[in-house]
Amino acid sequence: MSALSERLEAIAQSVGCESTKRVWWSGAIRGQWRGFNVEWRHMARYKSTPERLQLMITVEAPGRIIIKRRAGIFSKPITWFGPALVEPASFAQREEYWIRADPSMPLDALFSRKEIVAAIDENLIAGFDLVALEPRRLRILRALDDTVVKKKFNRPFFQWGKDLDFIERVAREEWRLAIGIIEALGLRPLR
Numbered sequence: 001m002s003a004l005s006e007r008l009e010a011i012a013q014s015v016g017c018e019s020t021k022r023v024w025w026s027g028a029i030r031g032q033w034r035g036f037n038v039e040w041r042h043m044a045r046y047k048s049t050p051e052r053l054q055l056m057i058t059v060e061a062p063g064r065i066i067i068k069r070r071a072g073i074f075s076k077p078i079t080w081f082g083p084a085l086v087e088p089a090s091f092a093q094r095e096e097y098w099i100r101a102d103p104s105m106p107l108d109a110l111f112s113r114k115e116i117v118a119a120i121d122e123n124l125i126a127g128f129d130l131v132a133l134e135p136r137r138l139r140i141l142r143a144l145d146d147t148v149v150k151k152k153f154n155r156p157f158f159q160w161g162k163d164l165d166f167i168e169r170v171a172r173e174e175w176r177l178a179i180g181i182i183e184a185l186g187l188r189p190l191r
Contacts, residue, residue, distance in 0.1 A: 037190070050146045051143070059136070060190050064082065064133060069096060113180065120177065125152055138187070
């Protein structure tokens with residue numbers, strides 16, 4: 001676990017995070033980037049849940065957006081609570097994703113940028129993958145060893161140990177998406 005923590009800390013420092021430190025009980029790496037609190041957390045496989053990598057950035061957001069890839073007939077999110085399902089007109093690939101958003105969110109500002117659409121497509125691969133912008137945080141969650149991910153990246157079905165190079169690649173892809181969302185929506189650090 002220490003090699004993984006050292007790699008995540010090196011990634012955080014390479015993207016400009018300052019005062020990075022390891023949280024001893026979870027192995028998460030925390031730091032600050034331009035006033036935003038940033039945390040990368042590796043989550044091990046558990047029962048039917050795949051190994052995951054999560055990036056969380058504390059932000060002050062005007063509303064909520066949740067984006068997930070459509071993974072089949074039964075992947076439609078239950079919308080009894082939270083934001084309603086929407087289909088933004090400016091997002092050409094809207095049939096491939098479930099998008100939930102508050103009415104106050106400027107979705108056109110987000111989905112009209114080509115780099116964000118490409119980063120969403122790059123980050124949301126498996127059914128477990130998620131982009132969630134909440135009033136106090138931006139969270140990007142990626143599955144690392146789901147079957148769909150293994151097929152896309154031509155990874156072995158079974159592997160001993162952690163593939164640190166692959167985890168670094170995923171972390172950098174998450175970072176590009178997070179920065180794109182922060183810049184497109186003009187998000188500010190949480191005070």
